[in-house]
Amino acid sequence: MTRDVIAVSPDTTVLEAGQLMIERTIRRLPVIEDGRLVGIVTYGDVRSAKASSNSEMDIWELSYRLSRLTIGEIMTPNPVTISPDETIGAAAQLLLKYMIGGLPVLDHDGQLIGIITESDIFRLVVRDWMNPQDNAGEPYARYK
Numbered sequence: 001m002t003r004d005v006i007a008v009s010p011d012t013t014v015l016e017a018g019q020l021m022i023e024r025t026i027r028r029l030p031v032i033e034d035g036r037l038v039g040i041v042t043y044g045d046v047r048s049a050k051a052s053s054n055s056e057m058d059i060w061e062l063s064y065r066l067s068r069l070t071i072g073e074i075m076t077p078n079p080v081t082i083s084p085d086e087t088i089g090a091a092a093q094l095l096l097k098y099m100i101g102g103l104p105v106l107d108h109d110g111q112l113i114g115i116i117t118e119s120d121i122f123r124l125v126v127r128d129w130m131n132p133q134d135n136a137g138e139p140y141a142r143y144k
Contacts, residue, residue: 001084001105001114007032010039010072017071018046028102030112031075037104037112039075049074081106084113088124091116 007030008017017029021043031039049069082091082103091103095118105114 001116001120003114005030005104005112005115007112008041008071009033010070010075012071013067014046014049014069014071014074015066017041018043018050021046028115028117029071030079030104030115031071032112036110037079037081037106039072039077040079040102040104041071041075042101045074045076079104082116083108088121092121095121 006020006024006026008020010031010033012031021027021029027043029041030037031041050066080094080098080100080103082094082105084105084107094103095101102115102117104112105116107113
């Protein structure tokens, strides 16, 4: 789980979010409003928003439109989340069930405290696979 989560507000422009994702090499951003998680936006959402802009527009019109388009207009509202008390296995099951790549982690007060991604889980599995002696003979017990 990544604890230092980079998040945006619904008022962030698509261009700003896209640039942030490129600069920080991240694929999803939780969307926070008034301290609460209200949505999530992926790099795919940002790319689709840019591509779906009217192809009849000239470059100036397109730039203007994209400078005004906000994350609140393209985000997925009410994303699937997980509690920090859940297992890695439960997180993996949610990712598979909903065909998503990341889960915001919310504490018991509904505050965003992290995000767990398919890459986090994959790194953990590979690490355990490469070092099975570190798991006292039960390499997959932690995933249940």
